[in-house]
Each structure stands twice: as structure tokens, then as C-alpha cells.
Amino acid sequence: MTQLTDFEKYVIEQKGTERPFSGEYVDHDAQGLYLCKKCLAPLYKSEHKFNAHCGWPAFDDEIPGAVDRTLDADGQRTEITCHQCGGHLGHVFEGELLTDKNIRHCVNSVSLTFKANDDKDLADPVEKFQLATLGAGCFWCVEAIFNSLKGVHKVKSGYSGGEARHANYDAVCSGRTGHAEVVHIEYDEDEISFSEILEVFFNSHNPTTLNRQGNDIGPQYRSVIFAHTDQQVIEANKMINKLHEAHVWPEPIVTEITAFQTFYEAESYHDDYFAKHGEQPYCQMVVKPKFEKFKTQFVDKLK
CATH class of the missing domain: 2.170.150.20 (Peptide methionine sulfoxide reductase.)
Known part of the structure; x- marks a missing residue:
């Protein structure tokens, strides 16, 4: 805010x-x-x-x-x-x-x-690929999920929603910088649509818990969509309304929809964290169960 x-x-x-x-x-x-x-x-x-x-x-x-x-x-x-x-x-x-x-x-x-329209923060720097920027809790798990999807070219962990001077892991983890942990996704719209990305997004975390995913608590773990276009806003609102009408979740969805401004890349040691550190306790207890559940739900979308 x-x-x-x-x-x-x-x-x-x-x-x-x-x-x-x-x-x-x-x-x-x-x-x-x-x-x-x-x-x-x-x-x-x-x-x-x-x-x-x-x-x-x-x-x-x-x-x-x-x-x-x-x-x-x-x-x-x-x-x-x-x-x-x-x-x-x-x-x-x-x-x-x-x-x-x-x-x-x-x-x-x-x-x-x-x-x-010519604001560099709203411009899409990638001609071939579309962009999506999503927060759904700890970015280690979210990165692993989206990296496994057909049509996704690249996924980078990072921070959005705050200012550059605070965009580092230690500061963001304090919960006081305004950033959310996010993934910045480049995807081929000919292979996967934004609505399909949203389907995975809403099925891979709990969008009804405010500033929290499991034991990860704080505004940096909030459920958020940083929209790059007004069409993404329309599709996100449409998806949320559809989920509410279907009573998919027992509580109201609190996912924030905010205009994308700037993405700050996370430190390089976060890259492919689950793939590189799968035996780490947090990965075993938190990331792996979510990732395995996701793979059974979206078999047809996996690379």
C-alpha cells in the first residue's frame, strides 16, 4: 500500500x-x-x-x-x-x-x-515472450513450480512492491520494506496463456490467508499479482470471481492485484534453489510436498 x-x-x-x-x-x-x-x-x-x-x-x-x-x-x-x-x-x-x-x-x-504507456517500468523488454509477476509465499517453491511448465521460458526469483534501496533478502525478510517475494516469469503465449498461469498460481498456494503461507508469516509472503497490462487485471479479477462463485475456498480470496512497477532480482544463490538444495530441511518439509502435489494436478502442463 x-x-x-x-x-x-x-x-x-x-x-x-x-x-x-x-x-x-x-x-x-x-x-x-x-x-x-x-x-x-x-x-x-x-x-x-x-x-x-x-x-x-x-x-x-x-x-x-x-x-x-x-x-x-x-x-x-x-x-x-x-x-x-x-x-x-x-x-x-x-x-x-x-x-x-x-x-x-x-x-x-x-x-x-x-x-x-511509454513508462519504462510498464514496458515489456521481451519481444517474443510475455511477462507475469506473481507472489505466492516463499519464492523457492513458486520458482520450482513455474519452471516446470510447458511454455515457460524463464523464471527468476526476486522482489516487487517496494523500493530499490531495500531490495535485498535480509531487508525483505524483515517484513518492513513493502516488497513481496515474487517470481518474474517469461512465457510463450502460443504455448501457455495467462489464464493457465493463473490456474496454476491459485492451485499452488492458499490465496485466502493474508500475509501468510503456512508457517511463513509477513507481508513479504502475501498473495499478489503484479499486473503488466490491463488485460491481466481483467483476467485476474475474472479468475477470482470464478473461484468465489465455485466456492473452491471456504474463506474469501485476499490476493492483491497491483500494477507492476519494478522487479528487483534476488541474490544469485536463490536461483534454482529447490533443484540445487532439495535435501535442505525447509525444502524437504515445505517445498517438496507442494511441488509433488502440483505435479500430480498438472501432469499435462509439465515440460
Whole structure:
């Protein structure tokens, strides 16, 4: 979660409103994604934005599953909030005939942050392969699982969600840096889809335990998807809704969906850790049972 200023807390957490024509995104017209200021979940595409001349940023659509609606207590207006963190965005209005979609999300600029399409942190450096960045507990186990999948070209353990100066194993293990232990996956979309990767992801860890996987406790072990594209956000939300509807888990899924910003590679001794240190006690007690269970579930997807 982003550290908020007092004014940001007033708007996002206490449902306040910024003054009209005072926000930085009122007349903003760059190409990219608008994210939740608090949790960085992608909410709107730049093509959703239009000038409503109302004093606040206006959007006539949203990324599917990203925005929730709740009728105000007085029954007069409908509040919109971030689906992931519940942060207040503003209100939604219909029937104004301002665009063909006939809807206006009136959003506080302070509730948003923006990532341009040409932002190097959002760019895909690999032409042939797609990228996925996932956290599902200790990366030793997650790396072993995804390395064994057909269509996966490369898996690298590392850290996302925090700042560079703290991106090292000892600091991240303290649970105070904001990073999650993640795997950075390069995959061939002709052989394996992102939805198939998500299927493996949700079947290889417990997505209902907050900041915990088994005996590994702390925010560095949180269940998280760092989305590289808005399509990944859509597919992740779709998968979570499908799992909820099927009652696959007895408790609600708490997997965080956040826009990818930066990946920091873990120290080289973490590479292929399970393959190299399979007899180590942690690998025997934790990694091996999960890996063996995974192999029986996904025989058709193994290399």
C-alpha cells in the first residue's frame, strides 16, 4: 500500500472531496493507465477519459472488476470505490448524455496515480515472450513450480512492491520494506496463456490467508499479482470471481492485484534453489510436498 498524505487519507479513507478544477488529472490527456493511489490497482484506461467540464476527471468506462458501486446513505448518489482496497474514488452518474456510453465516473484526482504507456517500468523488454509477476509465499517453491511448465521460458526469483534501496533478502525478510517475494516469469503465449498461469498460481498456494503461507508469516509472503497490462487485471479479477462463485475456498480470496512497477532480482544463490538444495530441511518439509502435489494436478502442463 502507498503511504498517503493527510489530504489523500481525507479523500480516500474518509470519503472527502477535493475542490473542483484543483486536481492534476482534470485536463490530463496522456496515454496510459489510471491506478488507485492507495493500492496501485489499475482502474481506468486513458481512452475511458473525457472532458466533462465538471472540475474533476471523468471516465465513461472502467477496467472490468476494478470499481465497486454503493448507494449513498441518503439514496441520492452512487459512490464508486476501488474494488481491491475500498478506497473512495468519487461518484458515478448516468443519463447525462455526455458520451455514447451515457455514464460519467466523477473521480477525485487525489484518488488516482498515472502510468504512461511509454513508462519504462510498464514496458515489456521481451519481444517474443510475455511477462507475469506473481507472489505466492516463499519464492523457492513458486520458482520450482513455474519452471516446470510447458511454455515457460524463464523464471527468476526476486522482489516487487517496494523500493530499490531495500531490495535485498535480509531487508525483505524483515517484513518492513513493502516488497513481496515474487517470481518474474517469461512465457510463450502460443504455448501457455495467462489464464493457465493463473490456474496454476491459485492451485499452488492458499490465496485466502493474508500475509501468510503456512508457517511463513509477513507481508513479504502475501498473495499478489503484479499486473503488466490491463488485460491481466481483467483476467485476474475474472479468475477470482470464478473461484468465489465455485466456492473452491471456504474463506474469501485476499490476493492483491497491483500494477507492476519494478522487479528487483534476488541474490544469485536463490536461483534454482529447490533443484540445487532439495535435501535442505525447509525444502524437504515445505517445498517438496507442494511441488509433488502440483505435479500430480498438472501432469499435462509439465515440460
